[in-house]
Amino acid sequence: MSNEQQPDLARRDFMSSGAQLAAGLTLAPGVVLYGVAQAKPDDQPVTDKVRWGMLIDTTKCADGCDDCVTACKTEQGWDNQTHARATQSAQWIRKVTLRDKATGHQHSLPMMCQHCENPPCADVCPTGASFKRADGIVLVDRHICIGCRYCMMACPYKARSFVHETITDQLPHMPRGKGCVEGCTMCVHRVDAGQTTACAEACAKAGHNAILFGDLNDPKSAIAKTVAKYATTQVRADLGLNPGVRYSGI
Amino acid sequence: MKNIRYLELNVGMSFYTALAVLGAIILMGLGSVYHMEHNGHWVTGMDNQIVWGMPHVFAIFLIVAASGALNVASIGSVFGKKMYKPLARLSGLLAIALLAGGLAVLVLDLGRPDRLIVAMTHFNFKSIFTWNIFLYTGFMGIVGVYLWMMMDRQMNKFSTPVGFLAFGWRLILTTGTGSIFGFLVARQAYDAAIMAPMFVVMSFSFGLAAYILVLMGLFAWDKRELGDYVLNRLRKLLGIFIAGVLYFVLVYHLTNLYATEHHGVEAFILRDGGVFTNLFWWVQILIGSLVPLALIYAPMFQGKRCSLILASVLVILGGFAQLYVILIGGQAYPLQLFPGYAVTSSFADGIVNGYSPTFHEVMLGIAGIAISLLLVTFASRVLRFLPESLADSVVDPHAKG
Numbered sequence: 001m002s003n004e005q006q007p008d009l010a011r012r013d014f015m016s017s018g019a020q021l022a023a024g025l026t027l028a029p030g031v032v033l034y035g036v037a038q039a040k041p042d043d044q045p046v047t048d049k050v051r052w053g054m055l056i057d058t059t060k061c062a063d064g065c066d067d068c069v070t071a072c073k074t075e076q077g078w079d080n081q082t083h084a085r086a087t088q089s090a091q092w093i094r095k096v097t098l099r100d101k102a103t104g105h106q107h108s109l110p111m112m113c114q115h116c117e118n119p120p121c122a123d124v125c126p127t128g129a130s131f132k133r134a135d136g137i138v139l140v141d142r143h144i145c146i147g148c149r150y151c152m153m154a155c156p157y158k159a160r161s162f163v164h165e166t167i168t169d170q171l172p173h174m175p176r177g178k179g180c181v182e183g184c185t186m187c188v189h190r191v192d193a194g195q196t197t198a199c200a201e202a203c204a205k206a207g208h209n210a211i212l213f214g215d216l217n218d219p220k221s222a223i224a225k226t227v228a229k230y231a232t233t234q235v236r237a238d239l240g241l242n243p244g245v246r247y248s249g250i
Numbered sequence: 251m252k253n254i255r256y257l258e259l260n261v262g263m264s265f266y267t268a269l270a271v272l273g274a275i276i277l278m279g280l281g282s283v284y285h286m287e288h289n290g291h292w293v294t295g296m297d298n299q300i301v302w303g304m305p306h307v308f309a310i311f312l313i314v315a316a317s318g319a320l321n322v323a324s325i326g327s328v329f330g331k332k333m334y335k336p337l338a339r340l341s342g343l344l345a346i347a348l349l350a351g352g353l354a355v356l357v358l359d360l361g362r363p364d365r366l367i368v369a370m371t372h373f374n375f376k377s378i379f380t381w382n383i384f385l386y387t388g389f390m391g392i393v394g395v396y397l398w399m400m401m402d403r404q405m406n407k408f409s410t411p412v413g414f415l416a417f418g419w420r421l422i423l424t425t426g427t428g429s430i431f432g433f434l435v436a437r438q439a440y441d442a443a444i445m446a447p448m449f450v451v452m453s454f455s456f457g458l459a460a461y462i463l464v465l466m467g468l469f470a471w472d473k474r475e476l477g478d479y480v481l482n483r484l485r486k487l488l489g490i491f492i493a494g495v496l497y498f499v500l501v502y503h504l505t506n507l508y509a510t511e512h513h514g515v516e517a518f519i520l521r522d523g524g525v526f527t528n529l530f531w532w533v534q535i536l537i538g539s540l541v542p543l544a545l546i547y548a549p550m551f552q553g554k555r556c557s558l559i560l561a562s563v564l565v566i567l568g569g570f571a572q573l574y575v576i577l578i579g580g581q582a583y584p585l586q587l588f589p590g591y592a593v594t595s596s597f598a599d600g601i602v603n604g605y606s607p608t609f610h611e612v613m614l615g616i617a618g619i620a621i622s623l624l625l626v627t628f629a630s631r632v633l634r635f636l637p638e639s640l641a642d643s644v645v646d647p648h649a650k651g
Contacts, residue, residue: 147361
């Protein structure tokens with residue numbers, strides 16, 4: 001049994017140095033925040049001083065816009081199957097439309113791997129292929145995934161896809177293989193290079209700024225400041241998984 | 251009880267015919283495996299919503315029945331019932347054979363069956379799957395030793411303690427199989443501690459039904475005598491096990507029906523689920539439980555062998571239906587990500603997921619059954635698993651003469 005550890009914002013004073021990716025994000029009229037990420041030198045291990053996360057403001061997420069989904073497909077190259085049926089196709093990120101059954105109010109949001117602190121997928125994986133990096137990013141080790149799909153049974157967010165066919169034209173940074181399970185990597189290859197995620201970048205480019213990426217453990221980061229100031233929601237908070245992806249406006 | 255003599259199966263050339271038929275079925279199953287693995291799982295009915303399909307229904311049925319098939323031996327060794335002792339060797343053999351068949355199906359449906367060695371060398375001990383790898387291989391080893399203790403006269407004295415170990419192990423094993431679902435917090439139909447004991451009682455019922463059919467089949471094939479005394483005992487035991495499964499199914503659904511949170515999934519399975527609702531009420535409950543109970547307990551069917559055969563067949567049919575409802579029905583019901591909201595998406599959120607198994611998935615499952623039967627046929631031909639006779643005069647302590 002694990003104790004839920006919320007990001008301890010006062011604990012660390014993780015000073016950023018070097019490359020700072022600053023994207024001006026308007027949270028509310030007059031309140032401008034900055035998403036900050038630091039490049040990790042390749043010869044240094046991932047550390048738990050960082051907890052990468054995303055905050056999704058559903059009030060800014062536009063109905064009908066799926067730029068985040070398109071950007072993810074382009075970045076990771078996952079929508080190129082030729083045989084799979086629609087329900088068999090990979091879907092690392094999707095737009096979900098919510099309609100309040102009582103009031104009829106409708107809004108939409110992107111749903112992807114929530115990068116739980118206590119990920120059920122990693123709990124059930126027999127080989128340890130599903131794992132969480134020290135910095136909170138949940139990944140699949142494609143070398144030891146045997147394709148049992150138990151993680152897909154266990155994930156409360158339906159965030160994982162099984163590769164149903166042979167994949168060609170794979171991207172160098174994102175090898176994908178038939179018979180393995182995959183999902184959102186929180187653009188780990190970009191994050192390690194000090195960049196933001198493709199979905200957050202695309203959302204900002206579209207002018208919505210609904211996705212804020214950053215280090216939840218860095219009290220100076222825009223995401224940490226925002227989650228400390230405004231009410232945010234964990235999807236299926238009742239499960240106690242403490243996801244790294246949070247939502248506001250649900 | 252008289253001394254029991256055990257003899258190899260002596261069925262002449264029909265033995266080779268049986269091997270050829272079962273071997274052909276297994277080859278067809280392997281052809282299906284090749285088709286599915288070569289192309290990828292897009293040729294199956296499974297998808298990213300129904301991730302476990304027909305192969306898993308067959309595999310879990312066989313694994314659950316395997317642990318149950320050992321019960322007959324346990325009743326002799328652990329509970330000291332003498333009548334069951336002549337039945338024990340076949341019980342151990344059938345248990346190993348069913349487990350081998352089930353595991354073969356499970357492994358051959360993996361996305362990467364070529365990486366089986368990875369599953370044997372990389373362990374995550376928080377995963378119930380990892381525990382099951384040890385529980386299943388351990389079961390085979392322990393039951394193998396148990397058979398040795400029973401079949402080697404010099405080792406007979408150890409058969410009781412090893413029988414205790416095997417009985418305890420099999421209870422843990424089925425607990426592990428039920429917990430595959432019991433430990434899944436994400437899905438409405440699972441996440442229930444009762445899954446583990448329910449699977450244990452299901453194993454009693456499915457395993458005994460399989461045992462009765464194999465025993466009667468082998469004895470009829472070899473024209474050996476099988477008296478009413480043995481069959482009536484097994485018949486009554488099967489009745490108790492069927493009632494036990496019904497009790498657990500009742501408690502599971504009553505508990506869910508009490509909690510408003512689970513009303514959605516209960517309405518789906520019990521009322522609105524289409525094929526799942528029909529399978530539950532008509533096949534699992536009526537044909538697979540109530541009709542067998544009538545066949546077993548109604549005075550008009552007493553002592554009639556065809557009623558016992560039919561009851562056992564129906565219990566197995568009901569068992570498949572039960573596992574189909576649990577496995578596929580549990581996945582068909584949509585995940586509840588946002589309680590209180592109606593959700594839609596491009597990834598089948600908020601809708602009931604459909605599943606149509608393909609020929610190849612079913613063929614793989616049938617091949618698993620064929621593997622089990624082939625192992626039983628071959629082993630009982632080369633080793634002395636079957637008593638020469640189970641006539642009443644041999645096994646009934648009250649028989650005259």
